[in-house]
Amino acid sequence: MVVRLVDAGSVSGLRSQSIYHGLAYAQTNSTANTVVLAVPEDPYLCIGYFQDVGKELNLAYCERHQLPIVRRETGGGCVYIDRNQLFVQWIFQAGFLPRKVEQWFRVFNQPLIETYKFFGIEAYHFSINDVHAGGKKIVGTGAATIGEAEVVTGNFIFNFNSEHMTQALMVPNNMYREYLSEGLKKYISSFHHELGYLPDPAEVKRVYVQNVEKTLGVRLQPDAFTDAEYQAMEQVERQFEKKEWVEMIHSEGHRERLVKIHAGVWLGYMETEKNGHCVSALIQMIDDRIDRLFISNREGTEGCWETGELEQKLVGQPMKEEVVRSIVVAEFDAMKQSPLDIDEWVHLIMKIKISQQKMSGYG
Amino acid sequence: MAHEKINGCVILKDLHYAVEDNTWVRKNDDGTVTVGMTDVAQNLAGPILHAKAKGAGTGRKKGKPIATVESGKWVGPVKSPINGEIIAVNEALASDAQLINRSPYDKGWVVKMKSEDLAADLSALVFGEDAITAYKAKIERDKIQACNHIEGSDTYA
Numbered sequence: 319m320v321v322r323l324v325d326a327g328s329v330s331g332l333r334s335q336s337i338y339h340g341l342a343y344a345q346t347n348s349t350a351n352t353v354v355l356a357v358p359e360d361p362y363l364c365i366g367y368f369q370d371v372g373k374e375l376n377l378a379y380c381e382r383h384q385l386p387i388v389r390r391e392t393g394g395g396c397v398y399i400d401r402n403q404l405f406v407q408w409i410f411q412a413g414f415l416p417r418k419v420e421q422w423f424r425v426f427n428q429p430l431i432e433t434y435k436f437f438g439i440e441a442y443h444f445s446i447n448d449v450h451a452g453g454k455k456i457v458g459t460g461a462a463t464i465g466e467a468e469v470v471t472g473n474f475i476f477n478f479n480s481e482h483m484t485q486a487l488m489v490p491n492n493m494y495r496e497y498l499s500e501g502l503k504k505y506i507s508s509f510h511h512e513l514g515y516l517p518d519p520a521e522v523k524r525v526y527v528q529n530v531e532k533t534l535g536v537r538l539q540p541d542a543f544t545d546a547e548y549q550a551m552e553q554v555e556r557q558f559e560k561k562e563w564v565e566m567i568h569s570e571g572h573r574e575r576l577v578k579i580h581a582g583v584w585l586g587y588m589e590t591e592k593n594g595h596c597v598s599a600l601i602q603m604i605d606d607r608i609d610r611l612f613i614s615n616r617e618g619t620e621g622c623w624e625t626g627e628l629e630q631k632l633v634g635q636p637m638k639e640e641v642v643r644s645i646v647v648a649e650f651d652a653m654k655q656s657p658l659d660i661d662e663w664v665h666l667i668m669k670i671k672i673s674q675q676k677m678s679g680y681g
Numbered sequence: 682m683a684h685e686k687i688n689g690c691v692i693l694k695d696l697h698y699a700v701e702d703n704t705w706v707r708k709n710d711d712g713t714v715t716v717g718m719t720d721v722a723q724n725l726a727g728p729i730l731h732a733k734a735k736g737a738g739t740g741r742k743k744g745k746p747i748a749t750v751e752s753g754k755w756v757g758p759v760k761s762p763i764n765g766e767i768i769a770v771n772e773a774l775a776s777d778a779q780l781i782n783r784s785p786y787d788k789g790w791v792v793k794m795k796s797e798d799l800a801a802d803l804s805a806l807v808f809g810e811d812a813i814t815a816y817k818a819k820i821e822r823d824k825i826q827a828c829n830h831i832e833g834s835d836t837y838a
Contacts, residue, residue: 366751366756367731367749367751367756368730368731368733368751368756391756392754392755392756393730393751393752393753393754393755393756394754413823416824417725417823417824417825418724418725418727418825418826419725419726419727419752419753419755420727420753422755423754446727446753446754447753447754459754460754460755461754461755461756462755462756462757463755463756463757463758567733676730677730678728678730678753679727679728679729679730679752679753679779
C-alpha cells in the first residue's frame with residue numbers, strides 16, 4: 319500500500335495548523351492517506367479546541383510579543399510552537415488506524431520513538447499519548463476526527479523556549495509562574511537538551527519516513543498538495559483568523575488553575591474563601607504525590623495564620639484523601655488561628671486531585 | 682430493559698441506531714427524538730472531558746455534527762442520525778461530560794431533535810435484533826476490543 323508523503327517545508331505558523339485541517343476537510347473517498355512534514359517559521363500559541371483563551375493565556379504578553387493565537391480542532395492544552403519544532407501530521411481515511419483512540423497514539427508514537435532512538439535518545443511511550451525520554455516529555459500529540467478524516471499530529475522538539483510558554487500562560491500569581499518555569503525546564507526535553515547539539519532536520523525526516531514505513535507496513539510516496547487542498551487550507555485560515563473563533567469558548571470565571579506539564583506532572587492553584595480569608599494552595603503533583611506545596615493567602619504571601627508543619631508533612635505524600643486527612647488531623651492543633659477547619663483543609667488540598675481527574679478523564 | 686452485550690458493549694433493543702456513526706435515536710411520545718452516543722462510541726473515545734452541542738434551533742442534515750466531544754487529546758463530532766432540528770441540548774454535559782461514558786443511553790443523551798420526516802429517518806436506521814446483528818458484524822469487522830465501563834456506569838445485568 320502507498321501512503322502519500324508531503325514535505326511542506328517551512329510554512330507560516332497559521333499554515334502549520336491549517337494544513338491538516340484543510341487536508342481533512344478536502345478528503346474524499348479516493349484521497350490517499352497522507353503524512354505531512356512541516357516546520358512553522360514564526361512562533362505562535364496554539365490552544366486546544368475546548369480551551370478558553372482568556373483563561374489560558376496572558377493576552378497582553380501575547381500581543382506585546384506579537385505571538386498569534388490559533389485555536390486548533392484537536393484536543394489537549396495550550397502549547398507554544400516555533401521553528402524549533404518539526405510537525406508530523408497524519409491525515410488518514412477512517413478505518414485505517416485502530417478503532418480505539420488510545421491505540422491511534424500507540425501507532426503514531428512508534429516511528430517518533432524509533433527516530434529519537436536512532437539519534438541515541440531512549441524515548442518511550444508514556445501514559446495515553448505522550449513520548450518521554452528520561453522522565454521528560456519530548457513529543458506533544460493531538461488527535462481529531464475532522465470531517466470524515468482521522469487526524470493525528472505531533473512534533474519533534476529540536477529545542478524548547480520555555481520562557482515564552484511560561485510568560486504567555488495565564489497564572490494566578492508570581493510564585494505559580496516560578497514553579498511553572500521550573501517545571502517546564504525540568505520536564506520538557508528536546509533533541510538539543512538530550513544530545514547537546516541539533517541534528518540535521520533532513521536526517522531526522524529521512525529516518526522518520528523510514529520508521530513510518532516500517533510501522534505502517536507501507537511505502538511513503540513523495541507528493542504535493544492539490545489545488546483543492548490549498549483552497550481548503552485557505553478557507554480554514556480565514557476561519558481561524560476570526561476573533562469569534564479564537565474566543566469561541568467561555569468557561570465560568572475563577573482564579574483556580576491547573577496546568578499539565580506532562581502526563582505525570584501537574585501544577586495546580588486552588589482557593590477557599592471563609593470569613594474574609596482567602597486561603598490558597600499551590601501544589602506540584604508528580605505521579606500522584608505532592609511534590610511541592612505552598613499555602614498562602616490570595617496574594618501569594620503567607621497569611622496572618624500559621625500552618626505549622628502542615629506543608630512539610632504533606633510533601634512527598636500520596637494524593638489520597640485518607641492520607642491527607644490523617645496529616646491535617648495530626649497537625650491541626652499546632653496551627654495558629656487556622657481560618658479553615660479540618661474538612662476544609664482536606665477539601666482545599668484534594669481539589670487539585672479532583673481537578674486533575676476531570677482534566678485527564680482518569681482517576 | 683431488553684439489551685444484549687456484545688464483547689461487553691451494551692446495545693439496547695428499543696433504540697434505533699446509525700451503526701457506522703455510533704449514535705442512537707429514541708422515539709419520544711411527543712413525536713420528537715432523543716439522540717446520543719452508543720456504548721461502543723464512548724468506549725472507543727475513552728473518558729470524555731468536554732461536550733458541546735449545537736444550539737437549539739440549529740437545523741442538521743443526517744451525518745452533520747450535532748455536537749463536538751473531547752476525550753483525552755482527541756476531538757471529534759457526534760453526527761446527526763436524522764434530518765431535522767435540534768430542539769434541546771443536554772445542559773448537564775457542560776459540567777459533567779463523562780455522563781456520556783457512565784450513562785450513554787440515559788443521563789448522557791446529547792440532544793433532542795424534531796425530524797423533518799420521522800418515518801423516513803427511522804427506516805434508514807436499524808432497530809431491535811437487526812441492531813444486534815449489525816453491531817456484532819461491526820465489532821468483529823473493526824476488531825473493537827471489549828468495552829470498558831468507568832466507575833459509576835449504568836449497569837445492565
